[in-house]
Amino acid sequence: MVEFVSDAVKERVDALLKQYPVKQGALLEVLWVAQSELGWLAPKTVKWAAQVCECSPAHAWGVATFYTMYKHAPTGRFLLQFCQNICCYTAGAESIISLAEKKLGIKAGETTKDNLFTMVRVECLGACGNGPVMLVNDDFATDVVNGELAMPLNIGLNEERLDKIIAWCKERAAKMPQEPKRDPLGGITGAVHGEAQALDFAPAPPALGIKATANENGVSVVWKIAPEVTAIALERKKGNKWELIGNPSVKDKEFIDASGKPGCEYRIITKSGERVAKPSAVSIS
Numbered sequence: 663m664v665e666f667v668s669d670a671v672k673e674r675v676d677a678l679l680k681q682y683p684v685k686q687g688a689l690l691e692v693l694w695v696a697q698s699e700l701g702w703l704a705p706k707t708v709k710w711a712a713q714v715c716e717c718s719p720a721h722a723w724g725v726a727t728f729y730t731m732y733k734h735a736p737t738g739r740f741l742l743q744f745c746q747n748i749c750c751y752t753a754g755a756e757s758i759i760s761l762a763e764k765k766l767g768i769k770a771g772e773t774t775k776d777n778l779f780t781m782v783r784v785e786c787l788g789a790c791g792n793g794p795v796m797l798v799n800d801d802f803a804t805d806v807v808n809g810e811l812a813m814p815l816n817i818g819l820n821e822e823r824l825d826k827i828i829a830w831c832k833e834r835a836a837k838m839p840q841e842p843k844r845d846p847l848g849g850i851t852g853a854v855h856g857e858a859q860a861l862d863f864a865p866a867p868p869a870l871g872i873k874a875t876a877n878e879n880g881v882s883v884v885w886k887i888a889p890e891v892t893a894i895a896l897e898r899k900k901g902n903k904w905e906l907i908g909n910p911s912v913k914d915k916e917f918i919d920a921s922g923k924p925g926c927e928y929r930i931i932t933k934s935g936e937r938v939a940k941p942s943a944v945s946i947s
């Protein structure tokens with residue numbers, strides 16, 4: 663048991679349970695936090711969740727197997743979740759799923775031998791207008807735009823865009839040996855600022871549209887933020903770590919990194935009061 667539930671998870675769960683008059687009410691969230699440990703729920707982790715939530719293991723197991731967001735086996739680095747529900751189905755989800763199975767050499771529910779991709783079929787992802795759609799880990803992806811996964815308005819998956827997404831995943835795996843660890847809200851953790859993110863149902867809004875462009879002055883970084891943002895931290899990657907390179911004001915729209923070079927990676931972490939947003943997407947100059 664101990665090896666599946668770390669002290670950090672226990673601490674978060676203890677804090678969570680205090681917010682619920684009936685501990686069983688916290689079960690969904692306890693399972694979610696516990697899953698962040700390994701990326702999946704082992705049967706003994708589910709039993710542990712049942713114990714701390716004071717419900718039967720059968721009930722916890724029923725909950726954990728009902729929702730597709732809970733995983734019961736290790737998955738590949740990129741979990742590709744293809745929506746098969748009605749809107750996506752009528753927009754051609756079945757042919758996209760078959761194409762993906764053919765291109766990856768696996769069936770939905772399986773993982774590639776190199777552990778890079780796991781494919782699953784899921785029900786409505788709530789992005790019906792873009793059908794057919796998929797999630798790559800926690801991100802919607804129907805295309806790759808400016809080197810990032812994206813779901814442009816009314817653009818669904820087709821063969822060409824599916825190829826781009828698969829190529830993006832392979833390229834990322836080659837460039838970045840390990841996928842950044844995500845917290846239970848989907849934010850990337852392990853960052854100087856991002857790791858302080860609190861478990862909150864209304865997290866601070868992250869910066870959007872970050873774009874780094876190398877020019878004769880170094881690297882120009884631009885972004886967009888929501889009005890409630892009160893502080894901005896701009897970070898550049900050095901080796902495996904992110905370094906703070908500046909705190910532009912919330913009125914700024916651009917930052918010039920005079921020591922930046924082509925190929926540098928940038929991201930932004932915003933704050934709204936004391937709440938820290940998940941890091942923005944990464945932009946490479």
Ligand code: FES
Nearest residue numbers: 745750787789790
């Ligand atoms: S039916 Fe696919 S996202 Fe809703």
